[in-house]
Amino acid sequence: MEAGAQREATQPMLVVQEETPMVGVRPKDTEHETEAAAAAVELVVTQPEVLAPEGRTDYDKLVDLFGCQQIDAALVHRIARLASRPPHRFLRRGVFFFAHRDLNSGNMPTRVDPFLLNPPSTGPSGFDPFQPTKTLKPNARFMFTEYLQDAFKVPAVTVAECKRLARENAKDIIACGFDIQRTFIFTNISYTRRAFYENILEVAKRVTCEDSIRIIGGSQEDNIGIVSFPPVVAAPSLPSSFPHLFPRNDQPRCLIPCVIYRDPSFRMIRDVAPKIGFHKPSLIESKILPALQGEESSKMSASNPNSAIYKQIKTKVNKYAFSGGQSSVELHRKLGANLDVDVPIKYIEFFLEDDDEFEHIKKEYKDGRMLTGEVKQRLTAAISEMVSRHQRARAQVTEEMVDAFTAVRPLPNMFG
Amino acid sequence: MEAGAQREATQPMLVVQEETPMVGVRPKDTEHETEAAAAAVELVVTQPEVLAPEGRTDYDKLVDLFGCQQIDAALVHRIARLASRPPHRFLRRGVFFFAHRDLNSGNMPTRVDPFLLNPPSTGPSGFDPFQPTKTLKPNARFMFTEYLQDAFKVPAVTVAECKRLARENAKDIIACGFDIQRTFIFTNISYTRRAFYENILEVAKRVTCEDSIRIIGGSQEDNIGIVSFPPVVAAPSLPSSFPHLFPRNDQPRCLIPCVIYRDPSFRMIRDVAPKIGFHKPSLIESKILPALQGEESSKMSASNPNSAIYKQIKTKVNKYAFSGGQSSVELHRKLGANLDVDVPIKYIEFFLEDDDEFEHIKKEYKDGRMLTGEVKQRLTAAISEMVSRHQRARAQVTEEMVDAFTAVRPLPNMFG
Structure with a gap:
């Protein structure tokens, strides 16, 4: 149980013991308000070349700066054992998902624990400047999330932020094979439930403008819509944002599959969540694909x-x-x-x-x-x-299927 | 008709001719993005003593800095004539409402034009540092707004921002005598209609973080909830925020009765509104009551x-x-x-x-x-x-009356 988590999970919790020390573990989990973490983000944003000498990203350095942890062979095997299936190639080769936060401390999806997957969709223009693989559909992060959902039989929620593209994005997400019995896709505009909006405000109250600018890698010249976006991206990590999914105030833990450069963004919600009575969400973090030079310009x-x-x-x-x-x-x-x-x-x-x-x-x-x-x-x-x-x-994805996945509805069999 | 207003009013529009030059008119209406206006706000926020030498606020200077206009006798008389009743003492003595924007250019409430009154409620802590009369209930601004509603038979909408106090605030507002046939009271939390939220985002996209900080008189250290609040306060000035009130995409003009120190906040929406197809809201601006020293500490x-x-x-x-x-x-x-x-x-x-x-x-x-x-x-x-x-x-204000005023509902007889 996290310190500060005031509400208890209503379902049984399987505590997995530490099996082995991690590669690259830092003495403590550095959260967003520490100076070291802030300096790291500053570095990533202002001097990305430091982390990508000769065009190759130094992921070891990134993990060290951010203070997250490398995924080692023991952890890959544990995930596979709990999933009762071979590890995904993205994991077993360390070729894509390679780092994490808190996956080794009782925060592992199992078939017993209630768990919520919350992969962020792509943000508005300028939000995620480090994601070069936008044109390489299908989105690998969603493929991996679908693997996790299928392995652990857990629900997934994902927020598609841009209204204009939301339905097109939803089709790509659905095409990855997500289970309609366990998946809720929404946009921050279509899903205006009070509980969600209140969580956005609760998070927003606890993040300074300065931190928010740092998270998006922006400046004071950016518009307030973009600068105030991190709480919108963070709020779906709080299960109470979805009273139609968790009506009894259940507290499933939450796992966020994201690209490593989103670490500062979700470090923020890991810092804020316990202050407002929630578990810290855990993260599983991917590399970026090396760019095919010029790929951004053609579709x-x-x-x-x-x-x-x-x-x-x-x-x-x-x-x-x-x-x-x-x-x-x-x-x-x-x-x-x-x-x-x-x-x-x-x-x-x-x-x-x-x-x-x-x-x-x-x-x-x-x-x-x-x-x-x-x-x-x-x-x-x-x-x-x-x-x-x-x-x-x-x-094969019809408009009706998009309507069905995005409908605000209970998911009766979302676990197990 | 404002330049840039793409949607036309569906009701007849009475154009009132200019009758007399205003006192203190500046050559042009200085909007929020100009350097002069920005400097003025800077001055107000960082050196309030400049505007209040010996404890007395220099309203002439304030009007000049902000670039709004003094209300003169001719304007008071015109309002009274259109209202078919004597001018309110707040107006005729210049003791409270004393300045305006655009009240003299076809933007006057009449019994013919569709018009929307939108008095802002008090903001969250720290939002409106210049309002010293909080404990002097009833709120004089609402008394005056009620006078306007009764005189012109026009609808009023008002957003009460703090959830905890919203119902108590609503009771004070109702007690001022507002007409339930013409008044919608809501909070940004209870009223989560998509149209309202979309307008908040449309405004937010057009305001820089820097401007927003200036509007609230804050800094980068403020939390992003407060810094992102100006678009929430501004969005009710856009009639399309209320599809239940204006289902046919009517475009009533909007008048905002506010304290002069809110001018920067609403100058922002005056700047943004035409860019997204709305009329500029006009303003009628009040002084602040001289403080009874020590009044803030007791209730x-x-x-x-x-x-x-x-x-x-x-x-x-x-x-x-x-x-x-x-x-x-x-x-x-x-x-x-x-x-x-x-x-x-x-x-x-x-x-x-x-x-x-x-x-x-x-x-x-x-x-x-x-x-x-x-x-x-x-x-x-x-x-x-x-x-x-x-x-x-x-x-006399019952909980049922609060429910009735805050219900999301059409107002069938809101005009005339």
């Missing part, structure tokens, strides 16, 4: 998925994905690829499910038996397959 | 109004109201009172309805025939009478 067409998409992805991968291969075939056969800087291999690690094939490609490429062009071809196929699969699923 | 009891109140008011007036009388009766008989610094006479001007009696007291006091004690006695009687009358009216 993949949704029309004619089976032919056009492959060509578009092929063009993009061939043109932009930085290669760690050598300058000539002869040299490459001799020296092999430098996997540390090679972008295609990182994408394959991310997109290819099959571990054996992935290891095989890595070895062949590193030893020079496989050429960059061949790796890119495999990558193109993997991305195309995933995008096509998502677009087929998305095409 | 008048509501119990046993007929005896206790008189005694409490007597004690307070005798103890705190600064006298412009002379140090001895002999000297006073000879020199008379200095009305410029005398607080009791200012309060009598404010509270006493009878013009003849007021002029008589002024003359007798100034010439030394009336003593400070006698003036204070008359003042005590006047305040007591008003407070007692209000408390009797307030005692």
Whole structure:
């Protein structure tokens, strides 16, 4: 039980013992009001190059600065054991979700505890400047959240902030396979229940303007709509925001799958929550995908998925994905690829499910038996397959399904 | 018609010709984004003593700094003519409402035009540091708004911001005599209609954090709840916030009766409104009552109004109201009172309805025939009478009446 949590969970709670020390653990969980954390955010916002020397993000440094914890093999195994299924490749390879807060202290989703998943959707323009993969649909964070929901049979709520795009975003989220019996998608405009608005105000009262500006990486010149947004993003972490889901004032714990750069934002709600009688939400934090240079400027067409998409992805991968291969075939056969800087291999690690094939490609490429062009071809196929699969699923999502997922309704079988 | 107002009023509009130049008119209506206006607010907030040398507020200077306009005799007479009744003493004596924006340019309430009155309620702690008369109930601004409603037969909406005090505030407002057929009282928490929230966001998008901090006279250290409040206060000036009142997208003009120190706050919405397709609301602005030194620290009891109140008011007036009388009766008989610094006479001007009696007291006091004690006695009687009358009216206000005034409902006969 967190100190300061005044309301008790009404369901049984399975306490998981500490199994092993974490890699990169700091002496204490640094919350948003400490000077070290503030300085870290300052650094991230004003000097992002410090954390990405030579274009590669230094995640170890980021974890250290933020004061969160690396996910180690023991934790991955524990999650898999509790989920009764193999760990997701995003976890087992450390290729995407790699850090956390509080996942190792009784805050793990289990099939026994009530638990709420709360992945933030993309924010308004300028809110999340570090997320480069917007055009790479489907959104990997939602794919992973769906994995967690399916593994633990727990409810998920997600706030889509932009009214204009909310229905389109909702379709992408639904296409990831979320269970309508356990999922509530809403926007801060469509869902104006008093309980939610009151939680926004309760959080807002406890965050200074200065902190809020720091969280969004903005300035006093930003409009007050953006600056006052962090409490809106934070409030869905408080279960009482949803009286239609938790009418008996239940207190499920909450897990927020988010990108590491959102850590300051949710560190804020972790700081505020116990002050107003809630559990601290725990976090599971992802890396960002290395950018395919130029990807932000063009979008993949949704029309004619089976032919056009492959060509578009092929063009993009061939043109932009930085290669760690050598300058000539002869040299490459001799020296092999430098996997540390090679972008295609990182994408394959991310997109290819099959571990054996992935290891095989890595070895062949590193030893020079496989050429960059061949790796890119495999990558193109993997991305195309995933995008096509998502677009087929998305095409099945009707307006009625969006209405159903976004309806303010009880979720009778949301647990177990 | 304002430039930028994209929606037309659906009802006929009476255009009143300019009758006379205003006193203190500036070349142009200075809106919130100009440097001069910003500097003025800065001055008011950081150096209030500049505007109140020797404890007396320099309203001329304030009007000049803010760029609003003094209400002159011609305007008072025009209001009275349109209202078909004598001008309220607050207007005709210039003792309370003394300045305005846009009341002289076709933005006057008439019995023909659709018009909406929108007096702001008191804000959250720290929001309106310049309002010293909080304990002097009934709230004079609401008394005046009720006069306008009764004169022009127009609807009024008012937002009471603090949940805890909202019902108590509502009772005081109702006790001022508002017409339930034309009045909607709400809080930003109880009234969570999407249209209202969307207007808050539309305004928030167009106000920088810096401006918002300036409007509240705060700093970056203030919490984001307070800093993001100006759009909440501003949004009720936009008729589309109330689809239950104006379902056909009518565009009544809006008049905001407020204290002069709220000018920066509503200058903001005057600036923003035309950008999002609304009329600029006009303002009618009051002075503040001179403080009875020490009044803030004690409250008048509501119990046993007929005896206790008189005694409490007597004690307070005798103890705190600064006298412009002379140090001895002999000297006073000879020199008379200095009305410029005398607080009791200012309060009598404010509270006493009878013009003849007021002029008589002024003359007798100034010439030394009336003593400070006698003036204070008359003042005590006047305040007591008003407070007692209000408390009797307030005692008649039932919980059901509060429910009725605050119900989200159409107002079928709100005009005329």
